[in-house]
Structure formats: structure tokens, C-alpha cells
Amino acid sequence: xxxxxxxxxxxxxxxxxxMGALFFLTTQTTxxxxxxxxxxxxxxxxxxxxGSLKNRAPVAMSGVTIGRVTGVRFDPEQLxxxxxxxxxxxxxxxxxxxxxxxxxxxxxxxxxxxLQPGGSDMYLEDGSEIQFTQSAVVLENLISKYLFSAGxxx
Amino acid sequence: MFRExxxxxxxxLRTFGALQLFFLQLVRNSPTVFVRRFRLVVQxxxxxxxxxLVIIMVCGLFxxxxxxxxxxxxxxxxxxxxxxxxxxxxxxxxELGPVITALLFAGRAGTxxxxxxxxxxxxxxxxAMEMMxxxxxxxxxxxxxxxxxxxxxLLTAVFTMVGLFGAHVVGVNLLGVDAGAFWQQxxxxxxxxxxxxxxxxxxxxxxxxxxxxxxxxxxxxxTAEGVGRATTRTVVITAITVLILxxxxxxxAM
Numbered sequence: 007x008x009x010x011x012x013x014x015x016x017x018x019x020x021x022x023x024x025m026g027a028l029f030f031l032t033t034q035t036t037x038x039x040x041x042x043x044x045x046x047x048x049x050x051x052x053x054x055x056x057g058s059l060k061n062r063a064p065v066a067m068s069g070v071t072i073g074r075v076t077g078v079r080f081d082p083e084q085l086x087x088x089x090x091x092x093x094x095x096x097x098x099x100x101x102x103x104x105x106x107x108x109x110x111x112x113x114x115x116x117x118x119x120x121l122q123p124g125g126s127d128m129y130l131e132d133g134s135e136i137q138f139t140q141s142a143v144v145l146e147n148l149i150s151k152y153l154f155s156a157g158x159x160x
Numbered sequence: 161m162f163r164e165x166x167x168x169x170x171x172x173l174r175t176f177g178a179l180q181l182f183f184l185q186l187v188r189n190s191p192t193v194f195v196r197r198f199r200l201v202v203q204x205x206x207x208x209x210x211x212x213l214v215i216i217m218v219c220g221l222f223x224x225x226x227x228x229x230x231x232x233x234x235x236x237x238x239x240x241x242x243x244x245x246x247x248x249x250x251x252x253x254x255e256l257g258p259v260i261t262a263l264l265f266a267g268r269a270g271t272x273x274x275x276x277x278x279x280x281x282x283x284x285x286x287x288a289m290e291m292m293x294x295x296x297x298x299x300x301x302x303x304x305x306x307x308x309x310x311x312x313x314l315l316t317a318v319f320t321m322v323g324l325f326g327a328h329v330v331g332v333n334l335l336g337v338d339a340g341a342f343w344q345q346x347x348x349x350x351x352x353x354x355x356x357x358x359x360x361x362x363x364x365x366x367x368x369x370x371x372x373x374x375x376x377x378x379x380x381x382x383t384a385e386g387v388g389r390a391t392t393r394t395v396v397i398t399a400i401t402v403l404i405l406x407x408x409x410x411x412x413a414m
Contacts, residue, residue: 014206017202017203019210020209020213024209027317028314035324035350062351
């Protein structure tokens with residue numbers, strides 16, 4: 007009897023440890039950061055070219071992450087890319103004429119959306135669309151521009 | 161020559177089919193055993209899981225530590241030392257955690273299951289049970305199979321967690337990566353899908369490893385040599401199957 011009790015105790019401890027490890031892995035390694043449904047508002051922006059912008063890419067203002075991209079889709083009617091992202095409710099005082107540009111973190115880093123504040127006294131709110139956008143810089147276009155201008159100088 | 165190949169192939173097919181039927185029999189009896197003979201299952205979770213904890217934790221710690229060292233030295237060329245956490249986390253969660261745990265499980269728990277059941281066969285204990293109208297499948301095989309299936313995902317989770325801890329010790333405490341950057345990078349790049357992939361893998365590997373251990377033990381030739389051979393075959397077949405399954409699941413999940 008004593009033996010089965012210690013076996014059951016050991017099993018209980020083992021299963022608890024395993025469950026604890028699973029819980030740790032699902033909560034600590036995955037980025038369930040503060041930008042989830044409850045305390046955020048959703049904004050859209052249209053870009054000619056989104057480069058390699060992905061879901062969950064950061065949305066930053068002055069280099070500080072204030073939100074995340076939640077969706078990138080091609081709009082077949084307007085023939086451009088529609089990006090939706092959520093911004094933390096704490097930052098609800100962003101002027102509505104701010105402009106959004108797609109920037110690259112580092113030389114080979116991933117792309118993110120950078121917001122530049124505008125001067126309006128109306129603020130972005132849930133469902134509003136950013137009017138001024140700047141597309142991702144595509145390296146080939148830069149090179150061809152450079153080559154073209156070099157050719158025209160001669 | 162052709163005849164030999166033909167008969168070998170036929171033999172393989174027969175074994176393969178018998179294995180499937182055996183597996184179905186185990187699965188069919190699992191719910192009843194889990195409810196009515198819960199104590200036996202607990203006993204086997206203890207034997208296969210709790211007693212494997214030491215080897216799993218020690219190996220996990222060192223695997224994580226090696227990932228930290230290798231990741232750091234390779235990423236330092238690109239000035240991306242902060243990503244060492246991401247490197248370790250992805251390797252552990254998706255590949256090394258489930259695979260190494262399954263191989264260790266085969267070596268530590270699978271062998272003991274196979275030799276135990278093989279010895280029962282060799283000493284006629286299984287036949288004796290049938291004489292006493294006790295169903296050996298329910299009494300002996302299914303509890304061991306279920307114990308293994310329950311233990312594997314839990315052991316994998318422990319291995320992965322300890323491995324991350326090992327990578328943290330090497331990366332942050334030894335090599336001086338910033339602790340905040342380490343975890344921040346992990347959280348930015350790992351998505352819940354990556355964790356689920358590892359859990360699914362460990363579950364599938366658990367089924368495979370337990371099935372082969374029980375199967376080999378149950379079909380062991382009832383001699384000392386036969387039991388030894390069954391034990392060896394358990395480890396070999398489990399290792400091969402786990403790595404093939406790993407490739408298939410990874411290909412599907414991509």
C-alpha cells in the first residue's frame with residue numbers, strides 16, 4: 007500500500023511538472039504581448055507596395071512599438087494593398103493626418119510600419135484609415151532609378 | 161532470387177498488417193482500461209514518465225547549452241547575437257525537443273517495456289493470465305501503451321523548457337547576451353502554431369514509441385535471446401520510425 011501511494015505521489019508530481027512546462031512554453035515563448043483584442047483599436051492604411059510586410063510586424067512611432075499588423079491583403083478593386091493594424095488604446099491621441107511608411111529594421115531586418123505624427127487635432131480611432139502612406143522601398147527600383155539618372159547625365 | 165524477394169515482401173506486409181490490427185486492438189481497449197483500471201495506467205505513467213525525468217532533464221540542459229554555444233558563435237558573424245534565444249527556441253520546440261525525447265524515451269522506457277513484456281511471454285505469465293480468464297491485452301498491454309502515450313508529451317515539454325533554460329544560462333550568463341533581448345526575440349518570432357507543432361509531434365512519437373515497445377515485447381520469441389532481440393529491435397524500429405514521421409509531419413506543417 008505504501009508503495010502505491012508513493013507511486014501515485016510521484017506520478018502526480020510528474021504530470022504537474024509536465025503541465026507546468028507546457029503552460030510555460032505556451033505563455034512565455036509566444037508573443038502574446040499587450041496588443042490583443044481588448045484594449046486596442048484597428049486602423050487601416052493602403053500601400054502601393056508593402057514589400058515583405060508580414061502579420062504581427064510591429065507598428066512603431068519614434069521607434070517605440072505601439073501596435074501590430076493584423077492583416078495584409080490585396081484589394082482587387084483599388085488594385086493596391088490594404089494593411090490593417092491594431093494600436094494600443096493607451097496611444098489614442100495620434101493625429102489623423104499622420105503618415106504611415108513601411109520601413110526596414112536594420113539592413114537585412116524585417117519590415118515594420120513607422121508612423122509620423124501630423125498636425126491635425128482630430129485623432130485616429132477604431133476603423134479610421136490613414137490617408138498619407140509611403141510604400142516600401144524596393145531595392146530594384148532604387149537601382150534602376152540610379153542607373154537611369156546616371157545614363158541621363160551623359 | 162525473385163522468389164525470395166517476393167516472400168520477404170509478403171512477410172513484411174503480413175507483419176505490417178498484424179501491427180495495424182494490434183494497434184486498433186489497443187486503441188479499442190484504451191477507454192475502458194483508462195476508466196476501470198486507472199490505477200494501472202498511473203503505475204505505468206510513473207514507470208515510463210516519472211522515472212525518465214532525470215535523463216530527460218540532464219540531456220535537455222546540455223542540448224540547450226550546446227544550442228546556445230553554437231548559435232552564439234555562428235550568429236556573432238552577423239552581429240545577431242540577440243537572436244540566439246530564437247535559434248534555440250525554434251530548434252527545441254519544433255525539432256530537437258520531440259525527436260531527442262522520443263529517442264531517449266525509446267532507450268529508457270521502450271526497452272524496459274519490451275523486455276518486461278517479453279519476459280512475461282518467456283515465463284508463460286501471459287498464458288497463465290489467459291487461463292485465469294484475465295485478458296492480458298487489457299491487463300498488461302494497454303496500461304503500458306497508455307502510460308507511454310501520456311508521458312511522452314509531458315516529457316517533451318519538460319525537455320524543451322529545461323533546454324531553453326540551458327540556452328539561457330549559456331547565452332545570458334556565460335556569453336553576455338542581454339536577458340531582455342533574449343526573451344523578447346523569442347516572443348517576437350515564436351507563434352502559437354510552432355508550439356502546437358511540437359506538441360503534435362511529441363504525441364505522435366509517443367504513440368509510435370509505445371506501440372513498438374509493446375508490440376515487440378508481446379511478440380518476442382520466448383527465450384532469453386528472443387527477449388534480448390526484441391529489446392534491440394524496439395530501439396531500432398522506434399528510432400527509424402520517429403525520424404521518418406518527423407520528416408513527414410514537418411513537410412505537412414510547412
